[in-house]
Amino acid sequence: MFSIFQYSFIQNAFLTGSVVAVVGGFVGYFLVTRGLTFAGHALSHIGFAGAAAALLIGVDPIFGMLAFTMVAGAGIGVFGKDLREEDINIGIVMTLALGLGALFISLYNGYAEQAYSILFGTILGISHTDVLITLAIGVATIAVMAVIFRPLLFSSVDPEVAEARGVPVRALGILFLILVAVAVSMSVEVVGVLLIFTLLVGPAATATRLVHDPIGAVSASVGLALAYTWLGIFLAATGNWPVTFYIATISFIVYLPIRLITARK
């Protein structure tokens, strides 16, 4: 049963999955705390257009994803002021991106499998180069998140006092959305565009219901994301069903009872 670990594609999957889980769990905590989960969802769909465009011009899809989502993330950060309107604006840009993605895919004469793997993840088909790219981006993202941790949390909870105390609230907000874009682009390799919530929101939402201090909640979120990913890859490698199905199902099965037990009025 554990003989699967001798295959390099399984090793690659575990390595990439681990990096993505750590980044997703970490960034996800702030995404939940700032109430930006919809922006995270939208960025993944915008990333679909980027990945499709990259395929069309023959570049690694991750770079197309990064380019599209980082520009969109910065845009949401810069123009997003009125929170009430924001979801509508993001939604309209998101559907435009999906339309473009559909166009790029139809222009692309390659295999339809490529589009499928962008939508649902392709963790078991990851190359050694992709592992290294993911690792480098992941380490950089975690490093920046660690540096901005306190002021970002302060400005997420109490932007007015944070600003008065000299925290660059607006700049941090924009930087954070760019980091979300990076996290989304990485997560797509594992769970795909359509299931981004399973890694970016599921673990964080579960963790914040269980642990009430910020460092503890981030640790729990990262721990859960790692557990879901490892278990999902293991089950997929030993069984016949896709990784994405397992991770999404585990995420749901863990969240549901916790949501019900900790239900608040």
Add this chain to the structure above:
Amino acid sequence: MDQKTVISLDGVTVELGGRTIFDAVNFSVEKGEFVAILGPNGAGKTTLFKLLLGLLKPTKGEINVLGAVPHRGDGNIGYAPQHRVLETDLALRARDVVGFGLDGNKWGIGFGSKKRDAMIDAVLKEVDAYQFADAPVGHLSGGEQQRLLIAQALITDPKILLLDEPLSNLDISHAQEIIALLTEISKHRSVTIMLVSHDINPLLPAANRVLYMAHGHSAMGTPDEIITSATLSKLYDTKVEVIRSGDHVFVVGAEI
């Protein structure tokens, strides 16, 4: 500026988007004073705080806070903005919110220390909030959350406390508790308090002076001097009547 004056405004005019919020406002506040700020919505009470915090520059005039031009990030000013209720799903304990006041503006994760915990515990005890130090903030009542915000503003041991409507969303008995707490803090820390409120009555026993703002102008003095039909009528430029009944005052004909 003499030693006792901590805040002074001299001919301060503020125009925002073509609208004059302040029109040549003058006043000064002395060390240890408890000033209640009253006035209708849009009269510039929050704008005043932004000026004092250095978040906004006046169009004309001079502002002096603790002997200097106001500047952002001044640990000598504790600030609690108009409070929105903290969401229930936040993974934050009461002590984390208070800790922001101490080092929330510093880079890095910040794993804390015994010394930091002791400082937070001390200020939580001072505002009588120690018993829920480890509770998630979303589970606390409005009055309890207000105590935390005061503790957060106090933890840097400021010389001035700016509190924007700390009494809104509180019933009268909780409002009185907060005012008693602030009176106590003002006395033993000799901190200057400026507090925005929509109701003068609970503040009458506590406030040394009242700053009344309306229509770009302001009037400052003891409650007895300011809350009068004559002063308010002049400020609002319409007939306003102040009715006194026992220990209460009621302003009729204008929105406070």
